[in-house]
Amino acid sequence: MAKSYRELIVWQRAVELSVALYELTRSFPREEIYGLTSQLRRAGVSVASNIAEGWGRGTRADYRNFLCVSRGSALEVQTQLVIAGRLGYGQTRKLALTEGLAIEVGKMLWSMVEKMGRSGG
Numbered sequence: 001m002a003k004s005y006r007e008l009i010v011w012q013r014a015v016e017l018s019v020a021l022y023e024l025t026r027s028f029p030r031e032e033i034y035g036l037t038s039q040l041r042r043a044g045v046s047v048a049s050n051i052a053e054g055w056g057r058g059t060r061a062d063y064r065n066f067l068c069v070s071r072g073s074a075l076e077v078q079t080q081l082v083i084a085g086r087l088g089y090g091q092t093r094k095l096a097l098t099e100g101l102a103i104e105v106g107k108m109l110w111s112m113v114e115k116m117g118r119s120g121g
Helices: 009-025 036-057 060-086 092-118
Strands: none
Touching: 009 036, 009 060, 009 092, 036 060, 060 092
């Protein structure tokens, strides 16, 4: 078992996702600074942050709950990236890579939540 949330691959990938979102949204239109840009950045930061916060809560039930919140934020990011793509925001390649990372993190979180649920926690 990991000794710190920082050792979790899902947390590491979630941090990568957040950084990728910041890089992607740099090229979004200026008028989106308080709209889609802000939403994507906040949701992205939330994914890794909730993994860490849940880890620190100390109970299995709290940890599982925060993983669920984190997964919700990952799904929020996925949805917002679809919207950004349809609006023509961001470089197509970066958008696709970031969306793939968001999907990967979401799947990892779902797997963790499911495993915790099956083991009675």
